[in-house]
Amino acid sequence: MTDPGPSEWSVPGQVGVGPWDGQWPAGDRWDPELLEHGDRRNVVDAYRYWRREAVAQDLARRAHPFHVAIENLGHDHNIGTVVRTANAFGAAGVHIVGRRRWNRRGAMVTDRYLSLHHQPGPAELVAFARDHGLALVAVDNLPGAVRLEETTLPRSCMLLFGAEGPGLSPEITEAADLAVSIAQFGSTRSVNAGVAAGIVMHAWIRDHANLADAW
Incomplete structure (x- = not known):
């Protein structure tokens, strides 16, 4: 598994991260669509590429x-x-x-x-x-x-x-x-x-x- 990248979008003004670079991580918290296309949501870095339901569950836990x-x-x-x-x-x-x-x-x-x-x-x-x-x-x-x-x-x-x-x-x-x-x-x-x-x-x-x- 490699680190995600690139860390910034190449298009000026875009926020978030681009498609996952390398082998996708295993686990049900990851969203395949976000891994493939990138994650531009207004979420903290710790939740990048996570499914919405997984983020909600973790927030409820915390x-x-x-x-x-x-x-x-x-x-x-x-x-x-x-x-x-x-x-x-x-x-x-x-x-x-x-x-x-x-x-x-x-x-x-x-x-x-x-x-x-x-x-x-x-x-x-x-x-x-x-x-x-x-x-x-x-x-x-x-x-x-x-x-x-x-x-x-x-x-x-x-x-x-x-x-x-x-x-x-x-x-x-x-x-x-x-x-x-x-x-x-x-x-x-x-x-x-x-x-x-x-x-x-x-x-x-x-x-x-x-x-x-x-x-």
């Missing part, structure tokens, strides 16, 4: 014990950003609450590698969290919310984000075990939901992740 939930009340464009960020930080699952259909463009195909769940409403989401021992953490500018910068997030938790504009629904905020807010210093009342999700997920990483496991 996943952190936090989930992310976002309410889908009006085809919110931020949902794709939240999904992509959850993939980057190794979330164990993402829950779309409310409408089943959502704008996947911002996810940049990362939803194919994640454990995605649809919850018809807050009651089903709360039931999932209770059944799986996940503390419910509401992220919003709510009365009594503690500063994210001054608290440690629970290790096993469900991070809850509302729709852009209205924020979290009353049913979810009432069920939350903890509410956190992000310190702000400008004139706007709140930051974008996709941005807020990235900030809070990274706070979880700082609190609990083993950075030796990062790529």
